[in-house]
Every structure is written in structure tokens, then in C-alpha cells.
Amino acid sequence: MQKKKLNKQQLKFCREWLKSHNAYDAAIKAGYSDSYARNATKFLLENIGIQEYIDKRTSKVEKQEDDEVDMVLTNIYRIATGKEISNHSKAVDNLKDKVIHDKTYISPADTKEQIAAAELWMKIKGQFKNDNAEIEKARVKKLNAEARIADAKADAIENTGQDTETLLTGYLKELRKGVNEDES
Known part of the structure; x- marks a missing residue:
């Protein structure tokens, strides 16, 4: 399927609509007439090229968010299972305004953190219920x-x-x- 190229006014409409989700305001800001803007939902949002552009822009954000969620879930799982993680430790002497030590080390999380992460993981999976x-x-x-x-x-x-x-x-x-x- 060949993508339809958008003109500058359509691109401006898309960008404004993505910010406000108000088709009328976005059409006015893009320079469309008042009478055309009143029907912006029909004339502009139903335009295949505009739909493709909006889908392309929103899918980037969705992909980025999915990647961040995956990273968080991976870290929770790694901590819960006692796998090694990167830890950063920094101590500062505030009186002398001097860093005493600044180290990164790789080791499993402590037991308390592992238990908390395991409980969180099980809650996420719907497996943690207190039947007492x-x-x-x-x-x-x-x-x-x-x-x-x-x-x-x-x-x-x-x-x-x-x-x-x-x-x-x-x-x-x-x-x-x-x-x-x-x-x-």
C-alpha cells in the first residue's frame, strides 16, 4: 500500500491534534477555515494519509513505553530470582563536600529486596493471594x-x-x- 504524502497544512493539523485531541482547534491552528474546521473530524481525521501519520507517531511512543515496561519487568524478575544486578554506591562527606567512595558492583540483591520483588512479581502475574x-x-x-x-x-x-x-x-x-x- 502506497502511503499518501501529507501537505504542510495536514502535517500541522496532525501535530496539533496529537497535542490536544480537539479536531476543530487543531484545524483552526493549521489554518483551515472555520466552516471546514467544524467538519474536521470527518474531512481530516478520516483521511487515510492523516490516519497513517497519527498511527506512525503514536506507535513510536507505544513501542518506547513497551520497551521501558519490559526493562522494569526484567529487573523485577532478575531481583526476585536472585540473579546478579548492577548496584551503585556513593558516599559523600557533606562537611568536607568530598566523595568518600563511588563504586558500582555486581551482585544479587539482598534477601529482603528479593522477597519484595518476588511478591511484586507474583502480584503482577496474579499468583499472590493471601488466603489466610x-x-x-x-x-x-x-x-x-x-x-x-x-x-x-x-x-x-x-x-x-x-x-x-x-x-x-x-x-x-x-x-x-x-x-x-x-x-x-
Whole structure:
């Protein structure tokens, strides 16, 4: 398929549209008449040459972003699996404004970083789930308590006769009572 060559006005429209995503404004800035600009979506954005140009420009950005994502994912995986990575260490004596040492060394990340990277990798892959019922039960209790506190604050705002602290104290007493009953 032969690519259609764009004129200067069409190129200006493409560049303006890529910045604003507003066909009318882009057409006006490119020098088209007001009446033509009102139909810019139909006349300009449906133009095969303009579509090809926009696709070419956006695909460059998508490719660059994909490459950056690949690099980040590769680093996470390398750290998680204990493979060697490049580390940079620099120490500065601020009082003397002097670099004490500036070294790059290659070694695996420390265990804590490896565990964090492994957890992140598993979350990305959808393989990391905490199925511990006790932890889930505690989360639900915490969410319920936060909901009660939010309700108390809302009640305090609506009922000007009681202050927030009084209402919260009452809710907290009820919450503690409920927790103690759950534990027995």
C-alpha cells in the first residue's frame, strides 16, 4: 500500500491534534477555515494519509513505553530470582563536600529486596493471594470499624447537639464490646 504524502497544512493539523485531541482547534491552528474546521473530524481525521501519520507517531511512543515496561519487568524478575544486578554506591562527606567512595558492583540483591520483588512479581502475574482466613477476618473488622467512625463523623456534622468526640467514644465502646464478644 502506497502511503499518501501529507501537505504542510495536514502535517500541522496532525501535530496539533496529537497535542490536544480537539479536531476543530487543531484545524483552526493549521489554518483551515472555520466552516471546514467544524467538519474536521470527518474531512481530516478520516483521511487515510492523516490516519497513517497519527498511527506512525503514536506507535513510536507505544513501542518506547513497551520497551521501558519490559526493562522494569526484567529487573523485577532478575531481583526476585536472585540473579546478579548492577548496584551503585556513593558516599559523600557533606562537611568536607568530598566523595568518600563511588563504586558500582555486581551482585544479587539482598534477601529482603528479593522477597519484595518476588511478591511484586507474583502480584503482577496474579499468583499472590493471601488466603489466610484470620487475616481476612481482621481486615473485615477494620473496615467495619472505619465505616462506623465515618458514620459517627457524619452524625456529628448533622446533629449539632453532640460533638464528634462524644459520638466516636460511644461507637468505640460498642466496637470494643463487639470484639470482646467475638473473641469469646
